[in-house]
Amino acid sequence: MEMQTEFLSEIVDHLPEGMIVMDKNRTIHYLNEKAFDMTGWKLGETVPYCTYCQEREVEENENRCILTTDDPIPFFNSHLAVYEGLEEFEMSLKKMTISEEIYYVLRIRPPVQNENSERARFHELLVQETLLAQEAERKRIAMELHDHIGQSVYSIFLGLEVIKQNISVDKYQNHVTNMVNVMEKTLQDIKRLTKSLRPEIVYDIGLEKSLVQAVKDWKKLYQIEIFLDMDINREHDLDPEKELHLFRIIQESITNSVRHGKANYFSIHLKSNYQYIFFQLYDNGNGFISEGCKTKGLGLKHMYERCKMLDGDIKWISKEGGPTRVEGFVSLIKAEGERI
Incomplete structure (x- = not known):
């Protein structure tokens, strides 16, 4: 049995992807050689949250890591803090219970084609x-x-x-x-x-001013209270077409909240981090069963497809009786030679 354990350890140590075992407090109990080479982390240290999860607004007793949710994203691309700054990784997480203690196996690797x-x-x-x-x-x-x-x-x-x-x-x-x-x-x-x-105004004055004007229109049209909070770094020039897609995502979300959720309050939170813009949309409506919602309804599908097209992702967190939270991130910076 000892030989088998050593043999398995040798295999894991030489896997081409990083393997980290951490507890529910994100303390590292094991990491293989590849994980150490990629991150510089050590046993006993705490695995940092990725840039996306750092920006999430979570409810009481909710785990900040999006990969630990009941309906986790199978693979997730984001940036992690390593000893030489930030690196982008493709990540997945597996929950396991050992001696009634909860542990997580985090797999990381560079984005692959x-x-x-x-x-x-x-x-x-x-x-x-x-x-x-x-x-x-x-x-x-x-x-x-x-x-x-x-x-x-x-x-x-x-x-x-x-x-x-x-x-x-x-x-x-x-x-x-x-x-x-x-x-x-x-x-x-x-x-x-x-x-x-x-909304040609998106092309003329940009996403931020467009949303300010749109919120005024939506308040009047739907007769609801809307809160808008934006913290976007304008250091990068954002692509107007991509800004329009993010505008559509927000527009579709508020339409769903009012028509289907019967909400009378809606909040929009946008914050930039590096090349990404993170968004959280909240309403106090009736809610819905969010499991598998990416494949339900043309509007939700289009929201999902727009996010993926912008090198991002989106997640719905809701239940019957509400409330509903929609969160995700997109990249609005136009890469050289890119057409969208």
Whole structure:
């Protein structure tokens, strides 16, 4: 048995990926040679949280590490603090119980490109083209609403106003007044739909100012309280197309919260860290069973696909009766030669 143990230890020590065994307090009880070479960590030290988990807002008694949740992400890319700064790793975590004590086996390795990842990238490119086509169609419809239908409705509205001023019979005056009110509401609806379909303001003034304006519109439209908190480092130039995708993620989330969750409070938290922007979206609605939600509903699928397309991820944390928290991260920096 001792020989088998030594043999297994020899195998683990020479694996091509890092293996770390830590307890629930993240104290290191074992790490193989590869893990030591990659991180410089030592026995008895504490494994740091990755840059993503450091930014998470967690509830009382909730584990900060996203890989320890009930429905964990199988593989997760983020940065860990090592002795020479920060390094990006692909990570996975396995929970095990030994003598009634909980331990975690953390596997780390540099992000790799293989056949599966290339296949996944090809899928992401297909999704990307689909979403871009949707945005182009939204832009076309928005322009049609604004330039043609909106202008025609506005002309009718002005004409009715003129007729209203020249009618002396009360019965007809009331009819025309009602028509004017309907046309005015129609103009407001067209304006709202145009802004919803194609928030050109994102391209003109950027994500932050766009969200400030959008929050005002959403408050008025949905009649709910919305809290917005942003801490974004503008040192890097952000790609407008990518900013639009993040805007869509937030827009879809608040729509779901109001229409399906019947929420009357919604909060948006954005914070940048290195090349990533982390987001947490919270509502006090009815909630839902979040397990497997990435494959449920077209809106949730699109939110997930947009995050993956932006080299990020997203997670829904909810239960029946609420509340609901949506958290994730995206990279909005345009790499050299990248097209999105």
